[in-house]
Amino acid sequence: MSTPAPRTASVRRATSESTIELELDLDGTGRSTIDTTVPFFDHLLTAFAKHSLTDLTVRATGDTHIDAHHTVEDTAIVLGQAIRQALGDKSGISRYGDALVPLDEALAQAVVDISGRPYLVHSGEPAGYEFHLIGGHFTGSLVRHTFEAIAFHAGLTMHVTLVAGRDPHHIAEAEYKAFARAFRQAKALDPLVAGIPSTKGAL
Numbered sequence: 001m002s003t004p005a006p007r008t009a010s011v012r013r014a015t016s017e018s019t020i021e022l023e024l025d026l027d028g029t030g031r032s033t034i035d036t037t038v039p040f041f042d043h044l045l046t047a048f049a050k051h052s053l054t055d056l057t058v059r060a061t062g063d064t065h066i067d068a069h070h071t072v073e074d075t076a077i078v079l080g081q082a083i084r085q086a087l088g089d090k091s092g093i094s095r096y097g098d099a100l101v102p103l104d105e106a107l108a109q110a111v112v113d114i115s116g117r118p119y120l121v122h123s124g125e126p127a128g129y130e131f132h133l134i135g136g137h138f139t140g141s142l143v144r145h146t147f148e149a150i151a152f153h154a155g156l157t158m159h160v161t162l163v164a165g166r167d168p169h170h171i172a173e174a175e176y177k178a179f180a181r182a183f184r185q186a187k188a189l190d191p192l193v194a195g196i197p198s199t200k201g202a203l
């Protein structure tokens with residue numbers, strides 16, 4: 001048996017609005033060191049790493065004196081870029097994953113296809129969720145916005161549905177954990193898959 005290539009990536013992105021440095025290992029154990037200066041987003045990324053078994057290091061700084069928006073969005077862009085890079089040619093992956101994850105009263109479903117075709121279908125958040133301020137910095141709207149950035153830059157088809165939920169913190173965390181669990185399945189190497197799991201021969 002040949003040793004599979006490491007599925008790791010290191011991406012740095014600097015703009016006038018933020019500087020992001022991110023390293024990940026898709027075949028990790030869920031260890032993470034996250035510092036985006038936005039504590040609630042650190043909490044979501046830590047949950048993502050833990051429940052997707054991705055080792056993740058993030059150092060981000062940005063113009064959070066204006067708003068957390070740029071730093072959070074740019075970190076999500078870089079996470080997507082790193083995922084795409086680390087997946088390589090996607091040889092031997094399961095490709096699809098799905099999960100239904102509760103957090104007390106909240107329940108979120110995520111379905112992921114590592115398709116190379118960016119698409120996000122996101123629904124179910126209660127009316128006005130986008131206007132909630134969580135942890136003093138993070139607006140509810142950023143849950144969808146970060147999923148958009150990850151899907152578009154990683155090349156994932158993602159359907160994320162909030163089935164139930166009342167607490168804004170629980171809602172965001174359940175959605176991120178569902179995404180993490182679905183992604184964990186989708187990126188997993190399946191010993192029965194020979195080559196790239198697409199009838200087109202490329203993903």
Ligand SMILES: [Mn+2]
Pocket residue numbers: 069073145
């Ligand atoms: Mn934006």
